[in-house]
Amino acid sequence: MSRSRLRAVLAVGAATVVLSTTTVLAAPAPALPVPAAVAEAGPFAGDGTPRITDEQVRAEVRAAEEAAFGRPAAEAMARDRIGLRAVQTGYPQTTRTNRFNLLTTTQAQDNAAYPAAQFGQFKQYIPSPEFGDHVALLPTGKVLLFSFESVEDNPQKETAPTDVIGRQNAGRAYLWTPPANDTDPGTFRAVPPPVVDMPDGLNEPRPAPFFCAGHSYLPNGMVGVFGGNLGGNGGTGAKLALVFDPWTETWHQEQDMSVGRWYPSVVTGADGRQTIMSGQSELGFGTPSPVVERFPAKGTEVSYGKAAVPENLALDRWKADAPYRMDYPHLFSLRDGRIYGFGRSSDQQFVFDPASETRGQLPSRPDNFPRLYGSAVALPNGADGPDSVLVLGGNHKDPNTFKFSGGAWTKEQPRNLGRAQDDTLIFPDGNLFTVNGAVGIRDYGLGDYNPNVPDDRFRQVELRDAAGKWTLGPKQRLPRGYHSNAVILPDGRIMVTGDELQQIANNPDIKAGNNGTIEIYEPPYLHQGGGRPDIRTAPTDPVGYRTTFRINTNSPTQAARAVLLAPITSTHSVDTSQRRLELKLVSRAGSQLVLQSPASAADAPPGWYMLFLLNDAGVPSVAKWIQLSPNA
16 A cells, blocks of 8 residues: 555565666755745745655665665665655646546547447446445445545555554545435445554554455454554554444444454355454564464354344464465355465465364466456356356456366466456356456556556456456446455446545545545446346345245246345455355245255355346346344
8 A cells, every 4th residue: 555565566676777777876965945835834944945854764765775876875865755755745636627527538438339238337426435445335235435534635645644653544434325326426424433542652542544454244244344554664554353333333343353464354254253364464564474363263152143243352363374475365265164365476375274273285376476466256156155266367467367176277268458456246147347457556557656547448347258258348437456446236236436546636626525436337237128027025034054935026937046146345356255156946936936045154154145036138136135144
């Protein structure tokens, strides 16, 4: 999330660039002049030059520059960068407005070539008070969005308070009630996280800085959020453990984790517990934690009911560790009950057994290069739980996709372009959908913190059919890369949000307070004519495993298939919850259908799912929510 994070990733490349420089400063450069109006607003000396402290310089010095040129020259370069940032005070509103107008015009022009019945359609663009770097669809039908209080509204600077300590390092959250039609923006309500006093030595309580955390669903529909930003040192992990209750729309604080985590991954297993691993520790960027933790701790009851709100519960530690070098691995609980962890480094592919708390090694991913942030999905497997995973993206130069199944990797059909920072979803009909993408972190192809996009195809979605073929589709309004997200809503539409850099770079009114955006995409199945199936009633009590349950429909002749689709909670292209299962249709009797639930919690971990009916063409109904529970 910070510049220092990117510098660490590109340290080798930085050394090469520095060595090619023809002019080297052997002593600190003269301080850069600052306009008087700017000097009044910031830490500047009386002559209008920036005040630069030794502490700032030490923090700014790059190891590659020091190794190439020595300490004095490296400090001079550091002072230059600090001075440049001090005088770069804003981003013109005219540029924001012009960019937004251009993107709006080109979207409409270019998408005229894509029939909605074949490619889907972007239909609605909604201003939002929240960036949407973290999202979770709740079983109430609302969407939880959370991130941070911005410390900058210039897209050429870091917006997040990653390297800030104190009260400015704060989180924020909103609930969005999706609109019922394409002229209504829906409604937003602030649901700020608990106020906490972070252990940063400043004693400045603030809303919990839970951005850059990991999250997954509890079996009772609540969202567990683990980790966050302690502040400083390029990304320092917080020990926070929080739960959001969608039924009362309140936050609850649990006992701290044993280690700080910045960029961890979390997955819910067949036992209903959350497994947490990876993330930078409380020491700062470059210290990923190998510790695996579990919530709630072994011996503590798992919460299945709406009234069973976890409060101040403890976590415990596994016997095995997870030595990931890079953060946010993709975690999936597959139908054998084990957790598969696909790391961004090609050689760090592991399998974990929650029962024995052990780790095993999987074959290396065959691309043999580290992925940045790309997506991954547990592939549909009929009525059984998923037993294979498709890994996509993470390298803008490589469009290939890789499937892990039966203990081995195979190369699948490639997408039309390589992209990092993408989001891939499973449609109710089983087809796949990719939206968002960029070259790298804060890089859309023209260098860091430049919001322009040289390859406009990053704005195009891609759709994968049942044969595995990928096809480019229409363009979204904004290009969205780092921190982008996408969610399938219960009515079958897709919510697209995230990427604060692009949102503030294309805001027609940056002072309005709505500095985030949501775009709505309607998939092809919503434009294919004819009626949609419907579900009139579905069970309101929990449904057990390997059992039958009844639903009623007003369109029994259109109900060809029934599927369960797990809701999405995602960040940084990581979604550990998404899965799709078909349900056996046991019998029909007029408007009543009898369906069979999944065989076990390993096939579908306990929790809330969207139930869709599909017709012969794969057009889904509006979903009803049902809960799977081993206690039913």
